[in-house]
Amino acid sequence: MDPPPAPIRWRTTAISILVVVLILATVSPSTAIYCDEDDCYDLLGVTQSANSSEIKKAYYKLSLKHHPDKNPDPESRKIFVKIATAYEILKDEATREKYDYAIAHPEEVFYNTAQYYRAYYGHKTDARAVLVGLLLILSGFQYLNQTTRLWPW
Numbered sequence: 001m002d003p004p005p006a007p008i009r010w011r012t013t014a015i016s017i018l019v020v021v022l023i024l025a026t027v028s029p030s031t032a033i034y035c036d037e038d039d040c041y042d043l044l045g046v047t048q049s050a051n052s053s054e055i056k057k058a059y060y061k062l063s064l065k066h067h068p069d070k071n072p073d074p075e076s077r078k079i080f081v082k083i084a085t086a087y088e089i090l091k092d093e094a095t096r097e098k099y100d101y102a103i104a105h106p107e108e109v110f111y112n113t114a115q116y117y118r119a120y121y122g123h124k125t126d127a128r129a130v131l132v133g134l135l136l137i138l139s140g141f142q143y144l145n146q147t148t149r150l151w152p153w
């Protein structure tokens with residue numbers, strides 16, 4: 001049997017990638033993209049109403065305690081990375097607002113995910129870069145298809 005024409009294979013590839021992305025976006029709760037499964041405020045030991053100087057103080061205290069130079073315990077290193085991430089999110093008013101919004105509206109997964117990526121990468125990447133990236137991934141798939149023949153399409 002002849003292989004399907006190229007446009008059909010391309011479309012199948014594109015659809016498969018889209019499905020994977022949609023599944024990933026659906027299964028992960030919207031706040032998970034911020035501090036993984038943890039609460040960013042809990043990580044720093046502050047409440048959601050803490051002001052910026054309290055957050056800063058809590059972060060400095062914890063980061064001193066868990067700094068890899070001071071504390072060789074590998075668990076501590078993990079915690080250090082986590083509190084650094086939490087602080088990155090909470091120190092910036094705009095990102096913190098979006099995080100608070102995500103906590104209050106966990107059902108708006110797609111909106112929150114988009115807001116997160118806008119807050120974090122919006123100023124660095126634009127739609128064109130995303131498109132180029134997507135095309136590169138698609139070309140990669142086509143290349144693999146050419147070299148391995150593992151793919152059913």
Ligand SMILES: *[C@@H]1O[C@H](CO)[C@@H](O)[C@H](O)[C@H]1NC(C)=O
Nearest residue numbers: 049050051052053054055057
């Ligand atoms: C934050 O709260 C603390 C304790 O309630 C207070 O002493 C401090 O002045 C506040 N800082 C700001 C910037 O509002």
Ligand SMILES: *[C@@H]1O[C@H](CO)[C@@H](O)[C@H](O)[C@H]1NC(C)=O
Nearest residue numbers: 003009145146149151152153
């Ligand atoms: C892709 O895979 C199919 C099926 O294994 C194969 O017939 C085709 O030549 C491959 N190459 C390209 C460029 O799609």
